[in-house]
Amino acid sequence: MNKLIIPTGYMGSGSSAITDLICEFDGYDADNGTFEYVFLHCPDGLFDLEDKLLIGNNSLRSDEAIRSFEKRMYELYNRKFWWVANYKEKIGEDFWKITEEFIDSLTQYKSDSYWYMQERLNFFRFVIMCFRTGISVGSRGKINLKRPLEYKTMRLSFVEADEFYQKARNYINKFLKCMGIEENNIILDQLLLPHNVYRAEKYFDDRMECFVVNRDPRDVFILNKYVWAKSGEQVPFPMDVNEFCGYYKRLHGIERKVENMHVHTIQFEDLVYKYDEMLAKIKDILQLNDTCHSKKKQMFNPERSINNTQLFMKDKYKKEVEIIERELSEFLYEFPYINDADISKSF
Structure with a gap:
């Protein structure tokens, strides 16, 4: 049975390291690289459809829910120059076909x-x-x-929970088939987010392995403000350090903790500073061996990625870092040794 790998994390947490690392193994592919698959959790995506149809539903609500979902999926399918979209090319024309079939299966009544x-x-x-x-x-x-x-025409649906999840699983399985899971293990970046991994057991079977990546907020803040922003690739964290701390704490505070043997929490820094240990852990999860690790360190190289760590140690960031260390102490990583990072080598 081929695997579905879902790397995910908070903004700028380094979850693409999981994609790069696992792609080094034979039989694991990420055809679209670190392209983010958002159709489950985006506004008016599948999870919003779930909430609308199963919580506080009524005639008007279900019509709006189906129509909003249909509109968003078509945007993801057909908008060629939207970076999270263009599913027609990235997934295939069958995406829209299976979406229409899913919508039809949910529509129980039509009214003029x-x-x-x-x-x-x-x-x-x-x-x-x-x-x-x-x-x-x-x-x-x-x-x-x-x-x-x-x-x-109004489209109405009063599905019960079991009925909805059965149809949704069928829809996702058809999507995975479009992505080639019957031929290969596949890696779909950001198919879930940390805030909705609690939904995973209702949508996915044992083929799924989700890796939630965390990262020291000191480096996230420094990289975002002083590196990524300059290249126009910043993530939507506040640039004011005090606002950042409040935002970061609340963002993590609303995450639901889950007990799921297929959801694995990974620290980005462990991939760098405890590479061998983490590599062994991932191989154990995926039941891999050294013989299929044919591209070792060609895509994820800890000696290179170390340049993205401990940037906060620079004196010029000291005042801001002290605030983060005080306000977000529970999220800090204990580095095994000091790395004199060169910010010009960060990426």
């Missing part, structure tokens, strides 16, 4: 009735409404044109 969301006016529909009113008044109510609507 309408609700206020369909009555929203734009300029074109406003003109039609004025014309419609004029015709009705001029004919003394004998002629009544149809009301212009944003869309015509």
Whole structure:
């Protein structure tokens, strides 16, 4: 049975190191590299559809849920120059086919009735409404044109939880088939996020292994503010150190802790400073051996990645780092030795 590997982490945590490391083994592929697959957890993605249909659902809610999901999936499928999208090329045309099949399987009723969301006016529909009113008044109510609507048919769904998850698992399995899981082990970066790994057992079987990567917030802050921002590749953390600490603490505070044998928490720094130990751990999880590690250190090289650690040790960052050390002490990594990092070699 081929494996599904999901590297994930908080912004800038270094989860791509897992992708690079596992890709060094024969039989493990990430065809789209570190492209982030967001269709489960993006706004109006599959997890939002789950919440809308299973929590506080009603006739209007389910119509909006299905329509919003359909719209977002089509954007991911068809928008060529949106960096998280272009599924038509990256996944294949079958993605839209299986999405339509999934939506049809959830749609239990269709209605030609309408609700206020369909009555929203734009300029074109406003003109039609004025014309419609004029015709009705001029004919003394004998002629009544149809009301212009944003869309015509309502789609309703009142699925129960077991029914929804069964259909969703079928949808995801078809997606994985599109990605080639029947031929190879596959690596899909950010298919889950730390905040929603608790959902994994309802959507995935034992083929899945999810690696959640954490990283010392001191380096995350320094890299983001002083390295990534300069190249236009910053992650959305506050640049003010006090705001960063509050943001970081709250972001981790809303994460649900899970007990799942297929979810593994990894420290980025351990991959660098305890490379052999972590390599053995990952090989054990995936049941791999040295003979299939044919590209060792060609994609993830700890001697190179060490340049992305302990940048906070520079004197010029001392004041900001002291605040992080005080406010986020529970997230700090205990480095086994001091590394005199060269920020010009960070990446």
